[in-house]
Amino acid sequence: MFEFIVRDPNVEQVLQYRVFLDRVSGFGENSLIDQDELQPIGQTNRPWEFRVEREQLLAKPCRKLELIVVGQFDFPDLKPVEENDIDVANWWVVSSDSVNPAECPP
Numbered sequence: 001m002f003e004f005i006v007r008d009p010n011v012e013q014v015l016q017y018r019v020f021l022d023r024v025s026g027f028g029e030n031s032l033i034d035q036d037e038l039q040p041i042g043q044t045n046r047p048w049e050f051r052v053e054r055e056q057l058l059a060k061p062c063r064k065l066e067l068i069v070v071g072q073f074d075f076p077d078l079k080p081v082e083e084n085d086i087d088v089a090n091w092w093v094v095s096s097d098s099v100n101p102a103e104c105p106p
Helices: 054-058
Strands: 002-007 015-021 032-038 045-050 062-070 086-094
Touching (some): 002 015, 002 062, 032 045
Antiparallel strands (some): 002 045, 015 032, 062 086
C-alpha cells in the first residue's frame, strides 16, 4: 500500500491521477497500474492511497513507481489540459539481500 497526500489550493477541483510501474517515455499505457479521480474534500490536503501487488514489485530487483496528478489529462500524451497543472512523485522499490544486492538508477 502506498499512501500520498495531494496538496492543491483549489479545494473544489476534481483531480485525476495515474500510477505507472517502470514507465518508459512513449510507452506509458503499457505500464499503467492504477488510475482514478481525487474528489474534492474541502481541504487543501487530500490523502489517498493505491495498492501494488507484491508479485509485481518483486518481479525485478529495482522498480520505479510514478504517480502523475493533473486537473485533467490530455490523451494520449498524458499531459495536463492546462499547462503546468501537473505534479509527479516517484518511488524506487528495491528488493535485494546480502547475496543478491540491487541498485536503482540515479
